[in-house]
Amino acid sequence: MREKTRRHRQLEILNRRYTLSIYEVEELQKLDAGYEGELIFDGLLGAFINGTNIIHIKDYNFYPANADHHLLTRPKDEAAHVQVDNVVIAKDSLYTFEIKNYNFDLHYEDAKWYFENGNDFTDPLMQLVKQRDMLVKLFRGMNHQIRMFNVLVFINKNQTIFNLPARNEIIVRSNLQKKLSKAMMYNHYDHSSLAANLESRRAGVLKYQGDTTVEFRELAKGVFCISCTERLVRVNHYKFKCAKCSEEIPVLDVVKQLIMELGILNRSWTVTPSLIQQYSDHEISEYCVRDNKNRGLLDF
Structure with a gap:
């Protein structure tokens, strides 16, 4: 079972025992939606990987400090952690799946994303670019090479993305199972050492997951x-x-x-x-x- 983050659990407790600000209520709602989306993905993915040698690492976090410091552009202690919803090793390749459980529609036009009202929406693909860049550096520091695919999954089946570009790194709910059926296949080689190396570099305590300031x-x-x-x-x-x-x-x-x-x-x-x-x-x-x-x- 996927675990909720400490911050998520803190807000759930405080929602029962304290008056949250509007900002924190919205934060809790986003965390609830994100967790729900991740559980949906876990259920769909599990149907393909149960009983196989496919490796699924959930909620993987690491600090760039765990990568080769010669490949970084700023001091280790100033670097924020990198978060990956899902790391999957299948078909002798490594896949990252970022899950977005948005309950609103989006428009895509001229390489930009917009809300329905026309306001700019932060490009969700930028997260994939950051992940890929830092994972490549992490693997170099581990002296490990593996083919990698970074994927963004819009998991909400009721969401519509107008003019969605035909890009391999974007998957919507309607074609998720089809995409998974092609990628989630047995590994011909043993990747347990890679999984162990990744786990050894997992961030145990995240900088933003500290104690609450509420007395x-x-x-x-x-x-x-x-x-x-x-x-x-x-x-x-x-x-x-x-x-x-x-x-x-x-x-x-x-x-x-x-x-x-x-x-x-x-x-x-x-x-x-x-x-x-x-x-x-x-x-x-x-x-x-x-x-x-x-x-x-x-x-x-």
Whole structure:
């Protein structure tokens, strides 16, 4: 299963416990749409690669510092990370697939992209150019060569792109399966060492995925349903219930969720039974936390 970014998860938590700015609400909506599009692509791709030796690396991030520094044009510590939605090694070639789940139509004219109202839209192909350039440098630093194709996928089947250019690096939903069926074929050679080298250079901590600036005291306290953001109601000593979803959730699962949320929001916060009790608005007692921790059921 593809994981959400830390920033995405932070905004989901803050949406339940804090008043987000209009900008951050839009950011969350974009992240939700992007994640949904990536899951759709994963499902379509999985039908072709399951049971094969095709390699699929999801959400690959690396810093140009991991490339040969002689090939860079600015200091390593000033370089932003490079993000690739999907790296796929199939047919003894490397494919990158960037997924765009836009819910609006676009126009293409004279090598430029436009919104329906005529305003300029940032050329999405520029992202592919950057990716290709930095991946080539990364592979040179690894002393590895492989044929590479960089592809932009418009995954929303309800989107229309008027005057879409006939370019191999652009795929729309209507012809995605046809394109995948031609490219997603067995590798004749073993590319596990390449995959391992890529993973060893994956960026573990991204510069923009740091702790939230929201203070603990500013957060709404309580226990909430992660599916619908509704506040949970205590049913008995052992479980909570979401009145909206009708889902019953064991107390231990609620405590684990609270601990995870605190770590996602700010890793500098010292998680203690007292802090968890405060965060839950006293729905979870210190004794409950200590007891489950002593029994080895909680880890913090």
